[in-house]
Amino acid sequence: MACTTILVGKNASYDGSTIIARNEDSPNGQFEPKKMKVVHPEEQPKTYTSVLSHLSFELPDNPMRYSSVPDALPGHGIWAAAGFNTANVGMSATETITSNERVLGADPLVEYIPAQGTEGEEGYVPAVPGGLGEEDFVTVVLPYVRTAREGVQRLGSLLEQYGTYEMNGIAFSDEDEIWWLETIGGHHWIAKRVPDDAYVTMPNQLGIDYFDLLDAEGEQVEHMASPDLRQWMSENHLNLTNANRLEPEDILDEEYFDEDLEDLDEDEADAYEEYVADLMDLIADVREGMISGEIFNPREAFGSHSDSDHVYNTPRAWYMQRCLNPRDGWDGPDAPFSPESDDIPWSRVPERKVTIEDVKYVLSAHFQGTPYDCYGSKGTPASRNAYRPIGINRNSQLAVLQIRPYVAEPLRCIQWMAFGSNVFNALVALYANVDEFPAYLSNTTERVTTENFYWANRVIAALADARFHETSAKVESYQEKVGALGHRMLRETDRAVSDLANADIPASLARANEDLCETLKGETEKLLATVLYTTSCAMKNGFAMSDNER
Numbered sequence: 001m002a003c004t005t006i007l008v009g010k011n012a013s014y015d016g017s018t019i020i021a022r023n024e025d026s027p028n029g030q031f032e033p034k035k036m037k038v039v040h041p042e043e044q045p046k047t048y049t050s051v052l053s054h055l056s057f058e059l060p061d062n063p064m065r066y067s068s069v070p071d072a073l074p075g076h077g078i079w080a081a082a083g084f085n086t087a088n089v090g091m092s093a094t095e096t097i098t099s100n101e102r103v104l105g106a107d108p109l110v111e112y113i114p115a116q117g118t119e120g121e122e123g124y125v126p127a128v129p130g131g132l133g134e135e136d137f138v139t140v141v142l143p144y145v146r147t148a149r150e151g152v153q154r155l156g157s158l159l160e161q162y163g164t165y166e167m168n169g170i171a172f173s174d175e176d177e178i179w180w181l182e183t184i185g186g187h188h189w190i191a192k193r194v195p196d197d198a199y200v201t202m203p204n205q206l207g208i209d210y211f212d213l214l215d216a217e218g219e220q221v222e223h224m225a226s227p228d229l230r231q232w233m234s235e236n237h238l239n240l241t242n243a244n245r246l247e248p249e250d251i252l253d254e255e256y257f258d259e260d261l262e263d264l265d266e267d268e269a270d271a272y273e274e275y276v277a278d279l280m281d282l283i284a285d286v287r288e289g290m291i292s293g294e295i296f297n298p299r300e301a302f303g304s305h306s307d308s309d310h311v312y313n314t315p316r317a318w319y320m321q322r323c324l325n326p327r328d329g330w331d332g333p334d335a336p337f338s339p340e341s342d343d344i345p346w347s348r349v350p351e352r353k354v355t356i357e358d359v360k361y362v363l364s365a366h367f368q369g370t371p372y373d374c375y376g377s378k379g380t381p382a383s384r385n386a387y388r389p390i391g392i393n394r395n396s397q398l399a400v401l402q403i404r405p406y407v408a409e410p411l412r413c414i415q416w417m418a419f420g421s422n423v424f425n426a427l428v429a430l431y432a433n434v435d436e437f438p439a440y441l442s443n444t445t446e447r448v449t450t451e452n453f454y455w456a457n458r459v460i461a462a463l464a465d466a467r468f469h470e471t472s473a474k475v476e477s478y479q480e481k482v483g484a485l486g487h488r489m490l491r492e493t494d495r496a497v498s499d500l501a502n503a504d505i506p507a508s509l510a511r512a513n514e515d516l517c518e519t520l521k522g523e524t525e526k527l528l529a530t531v532l533y534t535t536s537c538a539m540k541n542g543f544a545m546s547d548n549e550r
Helices: 101-106 135-146 148-162 213-217 229-235 266-292 296-304 314-324 356-362 453-466 468-496 502-539
Strands: 005-006 016-024 035-037 047-049 055-057 067-068 083-084 090-096 168-174 177-185 189-191 197-200 223-225 396-401 411-417
Touching: 005 090, 005 168, 005 177, 005 314, 005 356, 016 090, 016 168, 035 229, 047 314, 055 135, 055 177, 055 229, 067 135, 083 135, 083 197, 083 396, 101 189, 101 266, 135 148, 148 177, 148 223, 177 296, 189 229, 197 314, 213 229, 223 266, 314 356, 356 396, 356 468, 411 453, 453 468, 468 502
Parallel strands: none
Antiparallel strands: 005 016, 005 197, 016 396, 035 067, 047 055, 067 083, 083 090, 090 168, 168 177, 177 189, 189 223, 396 411
């Protein structure tokens, strides 16, 4: 799917939570209806069969209950998208990413090959199943893992055994860690732990830009990978990292070498010299690792640098990081990165702690405040349509998975959800440790009706987009109110259930979700009435005179 992802480490978030979030976007010209569903162990299949690739295999016998956001319409698989299991592990799958010809030639994608001829007749060739894909990943992994690391290990093992027919990025989270896995060709993969003090931006492009093979082959503190990755890369000449460019003068500004120590007192001068010496040692160690092939840049080795990346992918990373590190200087000829830069960092430390509202804002973005805003007045008509927005008309759903370490285990997992185009929708807080979700979020069908959250938001977006400037203040007020209601519900419910036995908590959390959704439905209908009125008044067949004033 054409998606956008942000991952926030626990020390970079506002409350110590790990946060993983992803927009699930439909292909151009399609609008895939979504719903929420809790999958119970007895509903989990024993034998799993993929609809798209026709792959069939046995699943373990001990699935856990888990939340999900599957497609509402049957026919092309589950596409469970995002959720939590009862071990408080989160998973979001997948971010479709890019590759290159060298990788796909060295390890081709595992695509379904239909049967040829008629079975029983001469010349018949049976069908060949394909590998796993976005349709399958959450269903075959999330119910069976108890940590984020286990999620990486299980999915990695499945990829090695069955392969994949597409390039994917998958996020796993638990209370302590976030891991990001990227598939490489048909059977290979790498995974990297998100730094606790950093966030990661992923815009439909292979993103990891620093990888330590020695760690992946050893203690796996921050890196994991296919066991044969080093040999496979060497045999196919995939490592493009040029260690000769890693000289101090190529990395550091002249000020690091020209600092006038006479302006510093003795302690300051000693501290500065020690800092520079440590930095030089670090650069030397990294350079040595690159020369040996143990440290490399996966984005250069496995990713893409195409013209389409520069209009579809890199601008989204540029804008998200612009929002979270605004003082870094993003405009003008001397800016370190432009919307079309290929070397925008995979992860970075934010200027301040990242909130749920920050996550929603960047995943709803349309390049506000820049010449590239499709609703803006800066720039030119050409610049305002130059880049693909993050908040796009074909957003299907946004799941923000938050694990709060400061409450009891049954209360930790919060699945913030929005449906439809993120520019015009609101993020609602939901406890994930429940046996079912409210009907307003789970009763989506192909019938267009305001009786569910998905279709109500789709209708609001279509109406509000037509009169963006007249309706934007009302939309923002709605978004703020729904967000505040969610935070209030969590605070009050956390307190209300604090003395309950663990077995009694899910029912209370389900009631809290239901109560919030009753209010949510009312607020959503109020916004719909407002934007309907505003857009109706602007219809081209309107006329200023009427014969029945009242």
